[in-house]
Amino acid sequence: MRQGESVLQRRISLGELLDGESFTDVVKGFVELYKVGIKVFDDKGAKLADIKVGNGDFCGYVFSFPEGRRRCTATVSRVKDGPLGLSHGARLPVIDSDDQARAKGMVTVPCFTGLRYILLPILWEGDTLGRVVFGPFQPEDLKDFPPPSLKEISEGFDTANATRFVEKVRRAPETTIARVLLHFARLMQTMIFAGQKMFLTTQLHIEATLEQNRDLEERNKKLEEMNQKLKDLDRLKSAFLATVSHELRTPLTSIIGYSEMLAEGLAGPLNGEQVDYVRTIMDKGETLLKLISSILDISQIEAGKVRLSFEPMDPFELVNSSVSSLKPQAQKKGVTLETKLPPRPFQSTGDRDRLRQVVTNLLTNAVKFTPKGGTVRVLLSELTHQPDLNTQGFRVIVEDSGVGIPADQFDKIFQSFYQVDSSSTREYGGAGIGLAIVKSFVEGHGGVVRVASEVGRGSRFTLILPALPSTQAQVNITPPVTAIQAPADDRF
Amino acid sequence: MLFDGTLPDVQLNHAQRELTVKIVYYGPGLSGKTTNLQMIHQRTQPDVRGRLLTVETHDDRTLFFDLLPVFFSTAAGFKVKVKLFTVPGQVIHNATRRIVLQGADAVAFIADSRRSASAENNSYWKNLNENMRENGLDPAQVPIVIQFNKRDLPDTRSDAEIEEARKKGKEPVVGAIAIRGIGVLETLFAVLQSAFRSLDARAGLTKNIQLTEKEFLTQVFQNIDTSGTELERLFPPRVKPL
Numbered sequence A: 001m002r003q004g005e006s007v008l009q010r011r012i013s014l015g016e017l018l019d020g021e022s023f024t025d026v027v028k029g030f031v032e033l034y035k036v037g038i039k040v041f042d043d044k045g046a047k048l049a050d051i052k053v054g055n056g057d058f059c060g061y062v063f064s065f066p067e068g069r070r071r072c073t074a075t076v077s078r079v080k081d082g083p084l085g086l087s088h089g090a091r092l093p094v095i096d097s098d099d100q101a102r103a104k105g106m107v108t109v110p111c112f113t114g115l116r117y118i119l120l121p122i123l124w125e126g127d128t129l130g131r132v133v134f135g136p137f138q139p140e141d142l143k144d145f146p147p148p149s150l151k152e153i154s155e156g157f158d159t160a161n162a163t164r165f166v167e168k169v170r171r172a173p174e175t176t177i178a179r180v181l182l183h184f185a186r187l188m189q190t191m192i193f194a195g196q197k198m199f200l201t202t203q204l205h206i207e208a209t210l211e212q213n214r215d216l217e218e219r220n221k222k223l224e225e226m227n228q229k230l231k232d233l234d235r236l237k238s239a240f241l242a243t244v245s246h247e248l249r250t251p252l253t254s255i256i257g258y259s260e261m262l263a264e265g266l267a268g269p270l271n272g273e274q275v276d277y278v279r280t281i282m283d284k285g286e287t288l289l290k291l292i293s294s295i296l297d298i299s300q301i302e303a304g305k306v307r308l309s310f311e312p313m314d315p316f317e318l319v320n321s322s323v324s325s326l327k328p329q330a331q332k333k334g335v336t337l338e339t340k341l342p343p344r345p346f347q348s349t350g351d352r353d354r355l356r357q358v359v360t361n362l363l364t365n366a367v368k369f370t371p372k373g374g375t376v377r378v379l380l381s382e383l384t385h386q387p388d389l390n391t392q393g394f395r396v397i398v399e400d401s402g403v404g405i406p407a408d409q410f411d412k413i414f415q416s417f418y419q420v421d422s423s424s425t426r427e428y429g430g431a432g433i434g435l436a437i438v439k440s441f442v443e444g445h446g447g448v449v450r451v452a453s454e455v456g457r458g459s460r461f462t463l464i465l466p467a468l469p470s471t472q473a474q475v476n477i478t479p480p481v482t483a484i485q486a487p488a489d490d491r492f
Numbered sequence B: 001m002l003f004d005g006t007l008p009d010v011q012l013n014h015a016q017r018e019l020t021v022k023i024v025y026y027g028p029g030l031s032g033k034t035t036n037l038q039m040i041h042q043r044t045q046p047d048v049r050g051r052l053l054t055v056e057t058h059d060d061r062t063l064f065f066d067l068l069p070v071f072f073s074t075a076a077g078f079k080v081k082v083k084l085f086t087v088p089g090q091v092i093h094n095a096t097r098r099i100v101l102q103g104a105d106a107v108a109f110i111a112d113s114r115r116s117a118s119a120e121n122n123s124y125w126k127n128l129n130e131n132m133r134e135n136g137l138d139p140a141q142v143p144i145v146i147q148f149n150k151r152d153l154p155d156t157r158s159d160a161e162i163e164e165a166r167k168k169g170k171e172p173v174v175g176a177i178a179i180r181g182i183g184v185l186e187t188l189f190a191v192l193q194s195a196f197r198s199l200d201a202r203a204g205l206t207k208n209i210q211l212t213e214k215e216f217l218t219q220v221f222q223n224i225d226t227s228g229t230e231l232e233r234l235f236p237p238r239v240k241p242l
């Protein structure tokens, strides 16, 4: 889960709100303009600004006497850490009546030297974040300098010297100083607002970036876990399919075998009707066996258990044997089957049985999806350089004049169990595995399979195979994609 | 919630005797969250509120959040701060939304009433629930008030349709035209009331700091100009000094 609390959740100190450097600059400018020193403390007493003007020599002189030093230190700690209320020597400042409303919380603290300070709390959103100490200044109403409280600090106190030094301290009526301080307070509010905005946005920017990273990492982890789970499931599924297929195939072979024996009269003569029935059992059994075999194939492929065995082979023989196995079907359906071979025979290398299965699957589809009176054509190319593979190779093209395939389905038909028309009322049989096997075996040879088609006019599947497959070529297949929909949970 | 001593938080200085109530205005981009805060700001006495802090992009979209603090002291001397936040609506700012939502005591969900906005409203509603959980807030525990804003626009849902929507859940529903200030204070009232009730149930505000729901709401709304709203009778606007 999240780490750490946001800056929005905590109290922000005055020091964080004020941009240190530019704040000091503003205070400096202000002090130079009005010739009165300013100190700013936060509510913990930490000093945020301290700009002096004019009083250095005078205070230094007073400070040089031990009693002066003692009294001075007491005054300084009064203004810095003492209460902002009207106690410990503080009194209400003398101010113009029209400043009264805004002067909330302002107090005057006299110094034993006759000089004066005015303090102002820094209020922000109902909190006191700190204070401004304005002074010391020389009040205009100060008549008899030095007052006894100053003179008495030492026998050696030199009035002439002190008078000369005190002249350098700004002299003004308290009302004037109070008004200047109010002006400064307004400036502070603006600076705090700007500072707050800057501070919060920078902090939030950092927090948001960290949060985003954390989020991404978590998502990645989840995706990885999900991916692993899917892979495991996939393996399980393939193992299951392989087992089931095997368990189905064994008894099915017996059913077909015994039917065959019956049909051939090995168990005694049958009449015409009986032979017909038994042949139907055999036919349907064969169809079922083929289906189970292809399911077994695809599950073996997906489980990564298929190893192709490459050996010398004859592409002429590949095409001819596939075509002749489809001949009865084409004839029965009234589809013309044509073969076109190159002038000279040539040799190649590959997994003969698997490639025969590839061409047979393409031919089965072509015959299946071509209506009566149509044509299916098989073309074998010569052995030439194949730019697509960047090596010597050949092509097998299976063309038909059938129903065709919409262009947006070209990729999908190679996924296992995908069919253009997958409705239960569809016209053509099959499980949607044939092309997935084709793709996987062809790619296992380092070849490619292409499709071109126009709906209503026909389809063309092109196999491009290398003459000498590299033994590294891996059998791989794109598993079918399942769309997962989140359940609706609508409030609006 | 920040409350005197019940949670280990720096702000819970016992000496400070302070309660912070955090309200978050949530919802799709441009649904009117910032407008709600602007209206509240306009109608609230300057001495009980801070400035409205908004951080916007150059095209007026909320970048991080808006913040309007409102504060007062209770009769028993407790400082109460109500902090109203908005979240940025744009999809890419989800991390910021989650941060702003941290520790919310109640949420005002500002929906765009137009029928065409339903899908967006739903997706932000889902996002709110997800982000609450991510923040360790129980969506069933944090009260939410729904505002159907922009009822002046064509294609807005009818009263009957809003009634339908109200029945779909337990959240209070308020209709609004925020740019004209309609429904804004009513929404604020509903969300503050739910926030108080939930805090009171969890932390016993009445018992522990002698703050009743009535005082809480009065302290806020007596400083807000309620004229022309449904709250006018409950909290009559003060006669403005000449």
Ligand SMILES: Nc1ncnc2c1ncn2[C@@H]1O[C@H](COP(=O)(O)OP(=O)(O)OP(=O)(O)O)[C@@H](O)[C@H]1O
Pocket: A294, A361, A365, A366, A369, A400, A402, A403, A404, A405, A413, A414, A418, A419, A420, A421, A429, A430, A431, A432, A433, A434, A435, A436, A459
């Ligand atoms: N020659 C073709 N003409 C039209 N459509 C085709 C052709 N070949 C394949 N298709 C489309 O591609 C889909 C997938 O073909 P595939 O061979 O993988 O499965 P199938 O033939 O339906 O079933 P199976 O091969 O498992 O018996 C088919 O269902 C069909 O929609």
Ligand SMILES: Nc1nc2c(ncn2[C@@H]2O[C@H](COP(=O)(O)OP(=O)(O)O)[C@@H](O)[C@H]2O)c(=O)[nH]1
Pocket: B027, B028, B029, B030, B031, B032, B033, B034, B035, B036, B060, B061, B062, B086, B089, B110, B149, B150, B151, B152, B153, B176, B177, B178, B179, B180
């Ligand atoms: N017509 C209309 N427009 C509104 C209403 N409330 C807000 N808007 C406008 O919608 C736009 C987005 O509002 P804003 O408050 O910035 O949305 P936010 O992204 O949720 O903060 C602004 O142009 C507002 O003026 C309303 O009730 N009716």
Ligand SMILES: [Mg+2]
Pocket: A361, A364, A365, A430, A433, A434, A435
């Ligand atoms: Mg097929």
Ligand SMILES: [Mg+2]
Pocket: B030, B033, B034, B035, B061, B062, B086, B087, B088, B089
């Ligand atoms: Mg906004």
